[in-house]
Amino acid sequence: MKKVRVGIIGTGYTIGIANQHVAAYRANGRAELTAIYDILPGRAAEWAAQKGITGVTICESIEQLFGLVDAVSLCTPNCTHVDLAIKAMEAGKHLICEKPYALSYEEGKRAVECAKAHPGVVALIGFNYREIPAIKYMKQIIDAGTIGQVYSCRQELGGARIADPTAVKLEWRMQEKLSGSGALADFGCHMLDLADYLLSDTQGKICEVQAMRSTMIRERTVIGDENRKAAVTNDDIAVFNGRMPSGTLLSFLSCRIGMPRQMMEIVGEGGMLIFNGNPNEVEVWLKEKNGGYDGSKRQIVPVPDECKGEEGHKGLVNEFIDAILDGKPAVRNLERGLYIQYILDMLQKSADEAMTVKL
Known part of the structure; x- marks a missing residue:
């Protein structure tokens, strides 16, 4: 059986995203x-030894x-993604690039x-939340x-890894020239x-956005000093909002200093769906489209088997390998990443200029 030979570029020192890629491969x-x-x-050698990775070549150059x-x-800082992606594609290499894949829409257009x-090259972005079974079930409904x-549609997504400024020093993720926007892009791109994945087929593409953002921990100790x-x-x-052509309103909260959870609530004329972080269940509360809510109809519904499968980066890697070897569609491609980057740019413009932006 033919296998795809894979290399990891960037072993990281913060959240260890390369670990997720290795496990998925x-x-x-x-x-x-x-x-x-x-x-x-x-x-790279130290990281491989720590993770018990053997039988691989530790390279001295990308070439x-x-x-x-x-x-x-590509498991490297955001500011390197576009140049490395271009270098890989020009060398004829398929790639998964971590998100967000650019610092700006204009930069992302180059990739x-x-x-x-290079149409023969498969290039994906690391949007790895779609495989959550509860999310798949919500889309089905x-x-x-x-x-x-x-x-x-209301979403919350965040983390608490860097909440303690005395324990976590000034990383590249906290510097706009290296990372772009912070929580807005890091968690916002997933939301x-x-x-878009859940609603654009029925409600249309996001057509209007507004945002506010804050830096609460304003300085940190420099690494090495x-x-x-x-x-x-x-x-x-x-905190940011959006509107779809149908009138559907979107609300998002992204926080990197104390909100280690994921939540989604979708309300419609026939009821509501709630995902509270358990990947295998959805809270479903249905009603008559012209009626009110009856508490007896509120229930926790297990996700059906057809919505289950490999989650996170494992699902992303499966799509990647299937596209390379079987020619299956690569949905989370660079154009998808560029579209999300465009919305992020407009949200940043909204926050910086205190205005609503039409897309």
Whole structure:
């Protein structure tokens, strides 16, 4: 059986996203982890030893890695994504790029143009929340028309890893020139992808946005210099809204300093659907489209088997490998990433200029 030889670029020192890619490739029977590269000398070898990864080549350059693999995962800071993606595509390598894949829409267009010039290359963005079984089930219910016209969609997504400023120093994620916007882009891109995935087929594309964002922890200790602090230059918290052509309103809360959860609530004329973080159940409260709510009809519904499967990066990698070997559609492609980046840019414009922006 043919296997796709895969390389990891960037082993990281913060959330360890490369770990998720490695686990996903190992779970896929048609992928083979072959090579690893990190820009810091010695870090790739140290990381591989810590994770018990053997039988791979620790590369001294990206060019060496390209010579050993068919595909790569880009697990590097946001500011490097576009240039590395272009370099990989020009070398004929398939790729998964972590999100958000650009610092701006204009920057992201360069990678999309390169992808168009290399149609044989599969290039995906790491939007990995679609595989959550509860999300799939909610889409099934919405597409079936069970709750009719959707009135609103409210989401919350965040984390608490960097909540303690005395324990977590100034990382690249906290610097706008390296990361772009903070919580707005980091968690917001996932929520925008999910809102569009769930609702655009029935409610249309997002046509209007507005946002506010704040930096609450304004400085942190510089890595490598315990006696010096420097400014955090992007947002810790973002609140943003959107409107779809049907009139459906969207509301989002993104927080990286103390909200380690995911929540989604969708309200329609025929009832509401609530996802509270349990991937295998959805709270369903149906009603007559011209009637009121009856508490006896509120129930927790287990997700049916047809909505289950590999979650997170495992599902993303399955789509990637299937596209490479079987020619199946690559839905989460660079154009998808560019579309989400455009909305993020407009949200940032809204926040910076205190205005509603029409798309």
